[in-house]
Amino acid sequence: MKVVIAEKPSVGRELAKVFGATTRKDGYIEGKGYTFTWAFGHLLQLAPPQEYGFYGWRKENLPMLPQKFKLSIRKIKTKDGLVEDPAVKKQLDTIKRLFDECDEIIVATDAGREGELIFRYIYYYLKCKKPFRRLWISSQTDEAIKDGFRNLKPGTEYDTLFNSAHARSQSDWLVGMNATQALSISAGNKAVLSLGRVQTPTLAMICARYLEIKNFVPKIYYQVAIQLSKGEQFFKAISTKNFDTKEEAEAVLAKVLDVESGNPTGGHIKNVEGKAKKEPPPLLHDLSSLQQEANKKKGYTADQTLGILQNLYESKLVTYPRTGSRYIGDDIFATVPDLIAKYKSHNFFGKSAEFLLENKLNKRSVNAKKVTDHHAVLPTGIDPGYLPEDKQAIYDMVVGRMLEAFHQDCIKETTKISIESGSDFVANGTVIKTAGWRSVFNDPDDEKKDASENATLPKVDKGENLPVTKKAVVEKQTKPKPQYTEATLLKALETCGKEIEDEELRYAMKDSGLGTPATRASIIETLITREYITREKKNLIPSSKGLAIYDVVKEKKIAQAELTGQWEKRLEEIRGGASVLDFKNEIIDYTRNITQELLVAGAGLEKMLVTG
């Protein structure tokens, strides 16, 4: 018997279905000489400090550098504290029995670093010696699965991938556990002051933005605004220059040839420029883009959206949610017309669905090379029936985005009218000519609109002279960037690697950013639980505690996104066969340094924690 182990039940069941295995047992499915079982993500984790004899939070224990890391069963919080998750324990027992009985294991965890780690932790924890081969697929269609099984790889081909995964895991433990204890102890051991490779740079981003806004000095400037009329229609134009003082603006205002100062047609049209602009549809949703949209439109937190989406996934209404890809492969694309057809008589999306069925689909979101462990989020086409409001809202965002993504470009026409009336003025306007994908929701254009922008402009010709019906000086001021919301923070976590100056580090982070799609919501929640940040309406604002910690760590590597870049670069080298030992030694060195530094630097925090 061969046992196939997947990362999660949904994949295990899908594989079983393709093989025609149908005998459902508790925790696995049998049939056709195969047994299909699964994990629930990471069942095992690096054991906590006390399992190496580091009891309590004591300076004498630091830095904690286990000779050999141990694995322990994932814990859950109950009223009696942390206990081994009984569901995990049970599944692990099932896997152990199946591994004992089989003559070969086929590893079908997700095709990536963490997927490899999920399997290897189980394999080594169970002290299993059975041979294993690797299924490596990035699409869950029948064809891709069959093809993958015909091309199983030797398990050892992924040893270096496991090495890099293991190094990532241990490094996070070493730096995170030690830095957290060091800071907490030196601040008087009154509260958990957690630090980590991901959470601390995230906190730093929020604090830096907050301080930038707090210290922002707005600069006042002036513009002159005029209103012109063309027949019955009025439109607004703004001086092409900004003025530093009110006096300069008033001097320009005085020169305007408006009707009131005796000029019936004092607005001379110097030029009219029209341009058509194509706006391609947005890509399909990945988890992060969906969390951003849900935060913007409905105010849901990243964590809420993930929870709702997981729920929809468990009800089989949407595909796998924790994806970082906004693309699908050609195989999935082939199923899209049938999927769209399911919404033909939908009372809101029906029209869009019908349009798409009669027109060529836009393939912007179709690119197999950009599908990583999972493809973009799509509805499954199963009729959801009645859904509560929050689930309905998220479900509609998934369906609506699918319709948008395969829709046509939106065609806009921008018009720029240059006017002279004593001095130079300009009027801008944008008109949607063909709505294309924007017809799905018919939302107002979300692009930034300046106050000088006119929704529609009357048809005017070069050389015309029009009456200037109003004029005024407008006082304006420069604005700081806005505080982070969950939406803008998620975006920043995804893209922060792209702002790194060092080219190699930037490259190393090019498809990762800070954290992963599956973990970013929980990173935000951690910062809130620690009382480092609070939600104020949609904004994420640092607390005095958060700012005090930022002040202690802001110059240190643990607060920089670059640290992840450096690790990613080395981990990729390890995957390519480079020494694990060199990296581990560097991490141990760094752990020693940061621990020492924090044991000193945290002392100043004690007072803040007492006074609040």
Place this chain on the structure above:
DNA sequence: GCAAGGTC
């Protein structure tokens, strides 16, 4: 009491 990673 602690990381970051995965999932129910």
